[in-house]
């Protein structure tokens with residue numbers, strides 16, 4: 659006697675969009691994207707503009723960094739969101755928008771957007787509770803720490819910290835500065851003279 663056990667064919671492929679500014683993508687974002695792949699057949703990372711933020715990295719750089727970070731996730735692709743998120747969701751046939759929540763402040767920020775997106779298009783938002791390992795990571799803090807010469811490499815996917823430092827015009831923590839030596843003695847201590855000084859990005863101070 660033969661049995662067909664546990665075989666279930668859904669009628670449609672489910673696709674979710676993980677939107678954000680990703681300025682830059684962090685390990686927290688990546689964890690949410692990875693967990694979304696366990697819930698949906700396809701996941702599209704949507705790199706968007708947030709009208710209330712001024713980005714450090716241009717959208718092309720943000721897309722490229724997100725693509726590199728998601729390269730080992732076969733069901734994920736990264737696109738720019740050229741306009742409204744709900745228009746992209748409609749175009750792709752997305753069944754949900756997925757975002758991570760680190761705490762109440764995130765919920766307060768996300769809830770009106772979720773309601774507006776559902777009002778505009780009917781798309782539902784699904785919130786994943788941030789993994790405690792990453793709940794302290796925010797793109798704005800990554801930029802702020804890097805700006806002041808702090809270590810951010812363990813907060814972001816490989817290559818991202820260097821891109822942020824390049825955009826900010828700062829050197830790696832502990833690296834000797836090419837421009838700010840004041841004595842003949844080489845600087846060696848971590849966090850030595852690596853101050854960003856006046857190498858300010860136009861968007862410095864805004865996240």
Ligand code: PNS
Nearest residue numbers: 677678679706707708741742743771774
């Ligand atoms: O990472 P963020 O900045 O919290 O993400 C917010 C973002 C970019 C997802 C949101 O600002 C957005 O959806 N922007 C695209 C334009 C849009 O649809 N605006 C209306 C949102 S209700």
